[in-house]
Amino acid sequence: MRTTITLEPDVEALLKRAMRERGVTFKDAVNQAVRAGLNKPVEDIPPFKQRAFHLGAPLEDLTKALALADELDDITHGWVPRG
Template sequence: MRTTLTLDEDVAAKLKAESRRAGRPFRDVVNETLRRGLASRRITARQQPFKVMARDLGNLKSGLSLDNVAELLDHVEGPLYR
């Protein structure tokens, strides 16, 4: 199919450079680039959203609290954790 396509200057320059580098016709480079771009969009759309599964970590030792993370790190890793 023949069509007229207006490319931004930076995109056209990159496509021309790739065409010269690969020694392939400009239209082949444009078609391949478009195919790859369209295929990657389909793959991204199929991915499931990331979900965090919460789980019980058990009881903390007496005197420790998850409300003060700095104090907890100091107790577990020592004063040089920073």
Template sequence: MRTTLTLEPDVAEKLKREADLHQKSFKETVNTALKRGLGITPPKRKKPFRVKPRAMGLVAGVDALHLNRLADDLEVEAWKDKQPR
């Protein structure tokens, strides 16, 4: 169906950026946005974010818990030094 639609400038700009980003036509981008807004098509599922474990490179025998406590103590001392006396 062919129709005329008056868009607010900010909406038109957002649609143009989406069309360019996904390399789709403006018409297709408008239709997709309307369908999503009306609940006609479900949004695409994004790949779940996963944190990849990394080795910390600590020397054997170093307790990471004590390092965290040391960092906390240093942070508190720095905060105290900044406070007016």
């Protein structure tokens, strides 16, 4: 298949290095790189881990705002408190 690709400068440098070290053409270097990337099993990729940070005490008391939001949600969905 013939196609046009736009390479970022760092990828271009890596491909040129692979061409030089392996003595292969640009086409072969690209095909080898794509095969290596696509053949890597997904389970070999470490899972993403998100670090959590304690943000401290809230700066504002949201009790009234949360109560109002809860009340508006009840009204919106047709439930109105009795009494």
